[in-house]
Amino acid sequence: MFWNAWKLGSSLWANGLALQETAMAAAGVIGHRSQLIDSAMRDPLSADVAELGRMVPEKVEAFGKAGSAIAEDWLDIHRDLLAQSRDFATLFAAWPPSPATIARMNQRGGKLLVKMSTAGGRAIDPIHATATGNHRRLQRSTGRTR
Template sequence: MMVASAFVVNRRTGLMWSAAEDPLNADLDELGRMVPEKAAAFYEGLSDMGRARDPLDAAERLLDPIHKRATANARRLRGA
């Protein structure tokens, strides 16, 4: 997840710089995904965490939706 997250942050930072330089040609779809997807991932993780039986299970349930989105974003941004 950390490699995928680092790739996504790097790629999106470049998109933000490009948008600042040329707003008319910005990738607004990708930039618009950032906040809602994080909110959805954390909501899902927190909801699942409440059903955990022990602290380790709670941590795994919290991180699973975040991991899924980070790796999916990395695949999409790589064009795979």
């Protein structure tokens, strides 16, 4: 049980860090691209068409990968939730529950928490990679270090 709690805490920490990094990178990317859009509207012939053309396809790809990851993980989580509910229903049929049933439910419950957290992390990963990658690339292109 302790191992599951440690894995859960580590996963939640990593997810929170990834969300924070994603939000900070997104703010930088939005700021840079807003300026690009503004300059493109003022002078369309000298617009950075390559950068403007990346905006939608990269989001579609990142969110598509995130959706696929969460769908794959959700099937596994759902299977465990059904098994957990089946064991929970047997508690009412045979009271007191056997130590094996309690141990199985306890172990599966801990694993479910970890699976749910890591599923969220796997869904965040492609979005995080795209946002932070764009931020680094745009910083290099403008010569900024921050």
